[in-house]
Amino acid sequence: MSRSKNKRQLITLTNSRSPISESYRALRTNIDFSSIDEKLQVIMVSSAGPGEGKSTTIANLAVAYAQSERNTLLIDADLRKPTAHHTFSVSNRWGLSSVISKQCTIEEVVQMTDIPNLNVMTSGTIPPNPAEMLGSNRMSAIIEHLKSQYDVILIDTPPLLAVTDAQIVASKCDGAILVVDQGRVKRDIAKKAIQNLQAVNARILGVVLNNVKRKANEEAYYYYYGTQE
Numbered sequence: 001m002s003r004s005k006n007k008r009q010l011i012t013l014t015n016s017r018s019p020i021s022e023s024y025r026a027l028r029t030n031i032d033f034s035s036i037d038e039k040l041q042v043i044m045v046s047s048a049g050p051g052e053g054k055s056t057t058i059a060n061l062a063v064a065y066a067q068s069e070r071n072t073l074l075i076d077a078d079l080r081k082p083t084a085h086h087t088f089s090v091s092n093r094w095g096l097s098s099v100i101s102k103q104c105t106i107e108e109v110v111q112m113t114d115i116p117n118l119n120v121m122t123s124g125t126i127p128p129n130p131a132e133m134l135g136s137n138r139m140s141a142i143i144e145h146l147k148s149q150y151d152v153i154l155i156d157t158p159p160l161l162a163v164t165d166a167q168i169v170a171s172k173c174d175g176a177i178l179v180v181d182q183g184r185v186k187r188d189i190a191k192k193a194i195q196n197l198q199a200v201n202a203r204i205l206g207v208v209l210n211n212v213k214r215k216a217n218e219e220a221y222y223y224y225y226g227t228q229e
């Protein structure tokens with residue numbers, strides 16, 4: 001596998017039998033079972049603060065969905081600090097921001113990954129007005145269109161407490177997963193993030209605790225490993 005500076009490895013690919021990969025499959029199964037009557041087709045991930053593991057979680061979850069033979073699309077709606085293009089080694093010349101600004105069509109920016117059943121829409125060029133873009137009617141129309149093409153759409157977003165982007169995206173999704181870095185984030189901060197999601201009537205599907213009992217000598221067991229940015 002080629003390794004650029006920002007290359008990120010996905011444990012669900014590099015070690016799909018590890019207990020950590022199994023936990024991503026369990027997350028997928030839990031999401032599947034959490035909704036019997038309503039369809040959970042568009043799912044986003046966010047966290048209270050930066051660097052809690054959102055992108056790592058959604059990328060591995062996307063692989064887990066694709067591995068279950070579902071036609072899966074990962075959208076990088078973190079228009080501030082996008083990473084999906086690094087994770088899947090694809091270009092970020094065009095992406096979500098290009099479609100919202102009508103520079104490209106959806107078909108032009110959806111890229112195949114090396115993983116069967118998994119396509120990705122990267123962020124595109126970072127715009128000056130991410131929140132406005134994500135809140136646009138065009139963004140809603142893009143999601144609606146994609147719903148007819150994919151079984152599952154997974155969306156990465158920026159931190160909830162820093163900017164309004166994630167809240168805006170949450171209002172357009174069927175459900176949200178909150179990633180909490182257990183070693184770092186205090187309970188009241190996590191609560192605030194949950195309140196932010198509830199304020200837009202988001203359905204919180206669950207909380208993923210990241211970095212549980214993280215110790216310096218446990219590095220090999222972290223579910224994400226690779227070059228740090």
Ligand SMILES: Nc1ncnc2c1ncn2[C@@H]1O[C@H](COP(=O)(O)OP(=O)(O)OP(=O)(O)O)[C@@H](O)[C@H]1O
Nearest residue numbers: 050051052053054055056081211222223224228229
């Ligand atoms: N469980 C983990 N063990 C070790 N490192 C981790 C773990 N989860 C995430 N990381 C590392 O922490 C960094 C941040 O992770 P990630 O990019 O997934 O977070 P994020 O919430 O998407 O960040 P941002 O808010 O910047 O978008 C990455 O470099 C990743 O390698």
Ligand SMILES: [Mg+2]
Nearest residue numbers: 054055078083
């Ligand atoms: Mg991220």
